[in-house]
Amino acid sequence: MSFTLAIVGRPNVGKSTLFNRLVGKRLALVDDQPGVTRDLREGDARLGDLRFTVIDTAGLEEATDESLEGRMRRLTERAVEMADACLFLIDARAGVLPADEIFADILRKKNAHVILGANKVEGRAADAGLIEAYSLGLGDPIALSAEHGEGMGELLAVLTPIADAHAARAAADAPEVDVSVEDGDAPRVPTRTKPLQVAVVGRPNAGKSTLINALIGEERLLTGPEAGITRDAISLGFDWAGSDGAGVPTRIFDTAGMRKKAKVQQKLEKLSVADGLRAVKFAEVVVVLLDAAIPFEQQDLRIADLAEREGRAVVVAVNKWDAEPEKQAKLKDLREAFERLLPQLRGAPLVTISAKTGRGLDRLQRAVMKAHEVWNRRVPTARLNEWLADMISAHPPPAPGGKRIKLRYMTQAKTRPPGFIVMCSHPDKLPASYSRYLVNGLRQDFDMPGTPIRLTMRSQSDKNPYKNRKKSGPSKLRKHLGAAKGGGATKGRGED
Numbered sequence: 001m002s003f004t005l006a007i008v009g010r011p012n013v014g015k016s017t018l019f020n021r022l023v024g025k026r027l028a029l030v031d032d033q034p035g036v037t038r039d040l041r042e043g044d045a046r047l048g049d050l051r052f053t054v055i056d057t058a059g060l061e062e063a064t065d066e067s068l069e070g071r072m073r074r075l076t077e078r079a080v081e082m083a084d085a086c087l088f089l090i091d092a093r094a095g096v097l098p099a100d101e102i103f104a105d106i107l108r109k110k111n112a113h114v115i116l117g118a119n120k121v122e123g124r125a126a127d128a129g130l131i132e133a134y135s136l137g138l139g140d141p142i143a144l145s146a147e148h149g150e151g152m153g154e155l156l157a158v159l160t161p162i163a164d165a166h167a168a169r170a171a172a173d174a175p176e177v178d179v180s181v182e183d184g185d186a187p188r189v190p191t192r193t194k195p196l197q198v199a200v201v202g203r204p205n206a207g208k209s210t211l212i213n214a215l216i217g218e219e220r221l222l223t224g225p226e227a228g229i230t231r232d233a234i235s236l237g238f239d240w241a242g243s244d245g246a247g248v249p250t251r252i253f254d255t256a257g258m259r260k261k262a263k264v265q266q267k268l269e270k271l272s273v274a275d276g277l278r279a280v281k282f283a284e285v286v287v288v289l290l291d292a293a294i295p296f297e298q299q300d301l302r303i304a305d306l307a308e309r310e311g312r313a314v315v316v317a318v319n320k321w322d323a324e325p326e327k328q329a330k331l332k333d334l335r336e337a338f339e340r341l342l343p344q345l346r347g348a349p350l351v352t353i354s355a356k357t358g359r360g361l362d363r364l365q366r367a368v369m370k371a372h373e374v375w376n377r378r379v380p381t382a383r384l385n386e387w388l389a390d391m392i393s394a395h396p397p398p399a400p401g402g403k404r405i406k407l408r409y410m411t412q413a414k415t416r417p418p419g420f421i422v423m424c425s426h427p428d429k430l431p432a433s434y435s436r437y438l439v440n441g442l443r444q445d446f447d448m449p450g451t452p453i454r455l456t457m458r459s460q461s462d463k464n465p466y467k468n469r470k471k472s473g474p475s476k477l478r479k480h481l482g483a484a485k486g487g488g489a490t491k492g493r494g495e496d
Contacts, residue, residue, distance in 0.1 A: 347449025
């Protein structure tokens with residue numbers, strides 16, 4: 001198990017830029033505006049030969065009340081307590097500010113290994129700030145430029161003894177190794193190394209972060225009454241246990257609330273939405289979270305349709321159900337609206353939950369696991385062709401221009417999501433309504449509710465493949481038979 005490094009400091013000192021450099025990807029949002037990061041974001045870092053977990057945190061603020069800044073500070077302090085080491089960044093160009101001195105005192109009490117980094121040292125303007133950093137009493141500062149990659153060797157030298165000490169403490173624990181061989185056609189079983197990927201998406205203030213905190217059993221994500229608190233797509237790993245107690249290794253993504261495109265004006269919100277869309281593309285199951293008070297608004301429909309178009313298994317969860325006064329009537333209306341407004345997801349699970357009280361979370365877990373199993377399902381070719389014959393018998397394909405379209409053969413080409421190919425004549429003339437007839441039949445007869453199904457029609461020509469082949473002389477077999485009889489090839493018996 002690798003050690004954990006938390007990067008902390010005032011807003012806009014370059015924490016997210018350094019985080020991105022250590023993980024080798026642009027995972028965290030970076031902008032000139034201070035206070036972009038609000039939640040804790042974990043990543044797998046690589047520095048030289050070292051492999052470790054790095055945590056990007058919100059900028060430390062002096063607020064200690066229940067304001068947004070105060071809640072962000074408490075979340076950052078929890079990360080410092082959890083981490084094996086802490087990298088305290090200051091802005092060398094700005095020098096040591098009074099807030100830096102306050103936070104340095106706090107960090108000494110909360111973490112045994114505090115490393116001081118002076119960021120943005122490129123240019124002479126940072127020389128004075130680098131010298132001032134010694135006054136914080138945290139040892140020699142490391143001169144860093146997260147933007148340009150300077151000082152990474154010095155950081156590696158400081159982190160190596162911490163990594164060695166952590167490895168020595170963990171030596172007694174046998175590492176968990178995934179030795180299973182994954183069959184490309186078999187349903188994927190989530191493991192520690194390849195957990196189930198779940199993304200939670202929805203409009204702002206639907207309760208996505210509150211739901212994930214309830215699932216993992218701790219306050220890891222910032223929550224509150226303000227809409228749009230989450231900006232990054234944050235991923236967290238945990239064992240998602242159902243009512244039977246069995247835990248499934250899962251990585252769940254909390255995403256920023258997605259508003260209508262016309263309302264998204266600021267650059268930062270555009271980056272947040274784009275980050276959420278990437279999380280949908282990497283997920284296997286997408287939980288579309290609705291607010292029970294205002295379900296199935298136009299933006300909810302767009303989000304659900306996006307998940308279907310990306311080929312992801314979809315589960316619709318209606319949150320804040322504890323505040324709904326007329327539950328039975330509302331549930332009936334929800335199911336009717338779901339079938340009418342999202343026919344492409346017919347049969348997808350619709351679960352009512354309360355992230356605040358925890359009610360319905362076991363049903364959500366079962367729905368997600370079922371959706372993942374269906375998304376991985378494979379149907380034998382023999383069963384498919386028997387089914388296709390029955391479907392054609394019950395409702396033959398149309399005959400445009402009096403020429404009947406023949407559906408000859410069907411097979412499943414892929415899973416995740418299920419994809420089928422039908423070999424037929426004149427696929428370009430087969431109407432979309434007949435394809436929908438087949439897709440709906442697949443959903444019903446092979447128990448594949450809700451999951452996206454891809455059906456492709458391919459041409460299989462009626463023509464004789466030998467019709468236009470160039471005529472050749474007697475075959476080698478005939479020559480051989482003729483030679484055996486001593487007579488050679490016989491003339492006048494036609495040609496092959």
